[in-house]
Amino acid sequence: MGGCSLVAGLVFIGMDLLGHYWVLRRPDLAIPISLFKGVGFVCITILLLYWVLRPWKKDLQASQLRDSHQRQQLRELDQFRELVIDNAMVWINVLDPQWRITLWNKAAEQISGYRRDEVLDNPAIWEWLYPDPDYRASIGAKVTEILEHDTMVEGFETRIRCKQGEEKIIAWNSRRFFGEDGTLMGSIAIGQDITARKLAEMELERLATHDSLTGLYNRHELMRRMQDDVARAERFQHPLCLLLIDIDHFKQINDRFGHQAGDRVLNRFGALLKEATRHVDYAGRYGGEELVIVLPETDLQEGFEIAERLRNRIESERWSQAGSDIGTITISIGVVAYPDLDGGVDELFLAADLALYRAKNGGRNQVCIAA
Numbered sequence: 001m002g003g004c005s006l007v008a009g010l011v012f013i014g015m016d017l018l019g020h021y022w023v024l025r026r027p028d029l030a031i032p033i034s035l036f037k038g039v040g041f042v043c044i045t046i047l048l049l050y051w052v053l054r055p056w057k058k059d060l061q062a063s064q065l066r067d068s069h070q071r072q073q074l075r076e077l078d079q080f081r082e083l084v085i086d087n088a089m090v091w092i093n094v095l096d097p098q099w100r101i102t103l104w105n106k107a108a109e110q111i112s113g114y115r116r117d118e119v120l121d122n123p124a125i126w127e128w129l130y131p132d133p134d135y136r137a138s139i140g141a142k143v144t145e146i147l148e149h150d151t152m153v154e155g156f157e158t159r160i161r162c163k164q165g166e167e168k169i170i171a172w173n174s175r176r177f178f179g180e181d182g183t184l185m186g187s188i189a190i191g192q193d194i195t196a197r198k199l200a201e202m203e204l205e206r207l208a209t210h211d212s213l214t215g216l217y218n219r220h221e222l223m224r225r226m227q228d229d230v231a232r233a234e235r236f237q238h239p240l241c242l243l244l245i246d247i248d249h250f251k252q253i254n255d256r257f258g259h260q261a262g263d264r265v266l267n268r269f270g271a272l273l274k275e276a277t278r279h280v281d282y283a284g285r286y287g288g289e290e291l292v293i294v295l296p297e298t299d300l301q302e303g304f305e306i307a308e309r310l311r312n313r314i315e316s317e318r319w320s321q322a323g324s325d326i327g328t329i330t331i332s333i334g335v336v337a338y339p340d341l342d343g344g345v346d347e348l349f350l351a352a353d354l355a356l357y358r359a360k361n362g363g364r365n366q367v368c369i370a371a
């Protein structure tokens with residue numbers, strides 16, 4: 001650039017000297033020569049400016065090209081991101097700080113049944129997904145934690161009501177996020193439909209804790225619960241009653257109508273026991289045709305009355321299986337209660353067994369209290 005200015009300077013001086021020379025020789029041409037000189041100066045200045053600004057122009061073009069490339073890449077990245085979000089197998093939604101939904105992907109539509117255009121910017125979605133006000137409030141508290149206290153949620157499970165009315169269990173990962181300038185943009189939530197897994201887990205647990213024939217607790221679960229409840233009754237000095245129930249002459253039912261008919265009687269019997277218990281009570285199969293009802297917060301007298309009602313209920317039922325009339329079935333019950341009998345689970349069972357034995361010996365179809 002320095003060389004360029006030098007050449008330009010020399011040309012200017014040369015033109016000026018030449019101009020003076022011609023004006024001296026031909027004073028009559030002084031005006032055209034001055035004009036010619038002026039035009040020459042302007043042309044050379046333009047050429048000089050062009051020469052000086054050429055690299056800058058090149059830089060400008062290159063930077064414009066780069067910007068356009070970057071814009072193109074950003075557009076492609078946006079499209080790619082939308083494609084990934086939309087085709088993800090998990091529910092993805094974004095909430096703005098005012099709890100309005102601003103993004104709702106295809107999986108969210110498929111899992112919930114609600115279309116994107118129904119939920120975007122529509123606060124009603126909270127009521128649709130969580131119709132129970134108390135439950136909705138607890139979910140709202142979680143969203144507040146995420147948005148206001150930067151709580152990061154992992155595997156948080158909620159039960160949603162879908163558009164078709166069915167319930168699903170969703171496990172959520174969620175956290176808030178910020179824009180480039182540091183302002184809070186909202187929260188992003190990724191939800192996985194774990195309904196099938198939860199149902200399978202619940203079924204496994206049911207199989208592990210319940211007797212398949214009667215639908216009541218199996219012996220292992222019965223004893224586990226009783227250990228807890230008897231310990232609690234001892235600690236708080238609250239009553240607890242145990243009914244040990246045995247079907248009378250059950251062997252005859254098997255012998256006369258077959259083992260399968262006996263199984264069906266046991267199955268129906270389990271349903272009747274469940275019907276007869278309050279939600280705090282529970283029933284289990286102790287073994288064979290011996291069944292148990294545990295009545296927390298129930299004293300001996302109340303327990304006896306409940307046992308009597310149950311005995312009457314069973315006796316009044318007309319039993320038939322697969323077209324065969326079985327007739328009536330009776331039961332004998334041994335009743336024992338804490339603290340009338342001050343002991344643990346084993347002692348309670350022993351006493352109930354003795355009471356049951358007396359009921360059988362006394363002619364069956366009766367309730368006996370442990371002595």
Ligand SMILES: Nc1nc2c(ncn2[C@@H]2O[C@H](COP(=O)(O)OP(=O)(O)OP(=O)(O)O)[C@@H](O)[C@H]2O)c(=O)[nH]1
Pocket residue numbers: 213246247248249250251252254258259260261262263266287288289360364
């Ligand atoms: N069908 C069926 N029978 C069972 C099952 N478990 C035990 N039993 C039968 O229950 C009967 C119990 O017979 P017992 O102990 O003699 O008693 P019972 O005939 O009820 O006579 P008492 O108890 O003295 O009134 C046996 O025949 C067992 O085979 C079962 O899961 N299914």
